[in-house]
Amino acid sequence: MTIIRYIILAFSLLGFSDSSYITFFESNATLSCNTNLSFISCENVLNSPYSHLFGIPWSLLGMIWFIAFLLLSLTGYDDVLIHVIFMFLGIGSLIYLIFVEIGVIGYICLYCTIAHVSAILIIVSLVYSISKYKKILY
Amino acid sequence: MKKSKKNNKNRNIFIFIFIVALILIISIYIIMNQESNKVTGVYATNLTYYPNNPIITQNGKLAFIYIGAEYCPYCAAERWAIVMALSHFGNWSNLQPIYSSPYEKTYPNIPTYTFVDAIYKSNKIEFLEVELSNRYGNVSLQQMNTLEEQLFSTYDPGGAIPFISVGGIYFRIGSGISPALFLGLSFQQVQQMINSKQGQLYQAVYQESQQLVNAILNALNKLSSYITLPNVNQFILSLIPKCNDYY
Numbered sequence: 001m002t003i004i005r006y007i008i009l010a011f012s013l014l015g016f017s018d019s020s021y022i023t024f025f026e027s028n029a030t031l032s033c034n035t036n037l038s039f040i041s042c043e044n045v046l047n048s049p050y051s052h053l054f055g056i057p058w059s060l061l062g063m064i065w066f067i068a069f070l071l072l073s074l075t076g077y078d079d080v081l082i083h084v085i086f087m088f089l090g091i092g093s094l095i096y097l098i099f100v101e102i103g104v105i106g107y108i109c110l111y112c113t114i115a116h117v118s119a120i121l122i123i124v125s126l127v128y129s130i131s132k133y134k135k136i137l138y
Numbered sequence: 139m140k141k142s143k144k145n146n147k148n149r150n151i152f153i154f155i156f157i158v159a160l161i162l163i164i165s166i167y168i169i170m171n172q173e174s175n176k177v178t179g180v181y182a183t184n185l186t187y188y189p190n191n192p193i194i195t196q197n198g199k200l201a202f203i204y205i206g207a208e209y210c211p212y213c214a215a216e217r218w219a220i221v222m223a224l225s226h227f228g229n230w231s232n233l234q235p236i237y238s239s240p241y242e243k244t245y246p247n248i249p250t251y252t253f254v255d256a257i258y259k260s261n262k263i264e265f266l267e268v269e270l271s272n273r274y275g276n277v278s279l280q281q282m283n284t285l286e287e288q289l290f291s292t293y294d295p296g297g298a299i300p301f302i303s304v305g306g307i308y309f310r311i312g313s314g315i316s317p318a319l320f321l322g323l324s325f326q327q328v329q330q331m332i333n334s335k336q337g338q339l340y341q342a343v344y345q346e347s348q349q350l351v352n353a354i355l356n357a358l359n360k361l362s363s364y365i366t367l368p369n370v371n372q373f374i375l376s377l378i379p380k381c382n383d384y385y
Binding site: 033063068078 | 148152167209213297
């Protein structure tokens with residue numbers, strides 16, 4: 001196993017656990033305003049209409065994305081095309097979600113940020129692998 | 139050739155486990171969502187009950203404490219249920235219509251009442267309200283007293299509003315109604331929808347008000363000063379038509 005495989009395995013596991021937590025527990029946050037004025041508020045982010053895509057929570061889509069990379073790294077299936085497809089889906093979603101959090105809602109959710117950072121590290125590892133070795137180095 | 143065979147095997151394993159995982163994740167999500175919709179969704183969840191707490195009274199009456207702010211859309215949604223619930227136990231006057239903050243990005247301009255100058259008279263309930271800030275969140279309106287501050291810091295350390303305490307034994311942190319139901323509506327439109335007694339908005343306000351009524355009745359039943367009720371459920375039902383009087 002290469003270091004890239006370890007990185008993808010570790011961060012897809014972290015991202016999957018984090019997304020699962022948001023999907024099944026944190027999304028039922030109370031409907032409330034926070035008097036402790038802070039830039040960080042998961043409630044404001046997860047209660048916003050932007051937390052769903054066509055009725056599907058982004059966190060659930062995140063779970064599916066992370067489990068795909070978890071399985072790819074576990075099975076060692078190194079097809080570049082499938083990695084690139086998932087990578088672009090991830091990049092598009094990341095740009096949209098970070099823009100919505102900062103630019104539209106005006107709050108940052110820490111749990112979401114953990115998932116975003118995990119996704120970025122997976123993508124960076126893949127880009128490095130493809131650009132340097134012209135393949136997924138499992 | 140050997141590597142290609144191995145890769146094909148890996149691909150098949152990946153596709154198989156991915157599909158199984160996908161089905162599992164979606165199934166669990168659907169099951170959990172169905173369960174949570176029974177108690178949450180846009181409708182009222184149960185209030186938190188502390189049966190061993192001493193009942194808080196003020197001037198010999200049950201203390202109903204509300205802490206919120208005019209800018210807060212969640213407080214705006216909850217106020218409709220508070221007005222409806224408390225109207226069963228006393229009389230409101232000087233309830234002024236307002237809208238929550240226009241700057242709130244998710245739920246701006248939610249129509250509601252303000253409790254700042256509202257007068258509530260009841261011989262059973264003492265309504266203690268605190269609107270912390272104005273509609274724009276830039277002017278402090280009312281301050282919490284010692285009792286309110288103590289309850290707020292103990293039961294709501296995160297500082298979430300609206301905060302409701304019914305006699306110090308029932309607590310509601312946050313709203314039981316989603317402000318999404320009120321988006322784009324005027325104050326008059328909400329009044330009409332509640333008076334029509336139909337639709338999702340009415341159901342949400344009604345169910346939340348019933349949560350509050352039940353909590354008040356249980357708290358009052360614990361107080362010896364309250365009238366003896368032969369059947370609490372029947373009593374609640376007899377109260378329902380009164381809702382219209384205050385909208």
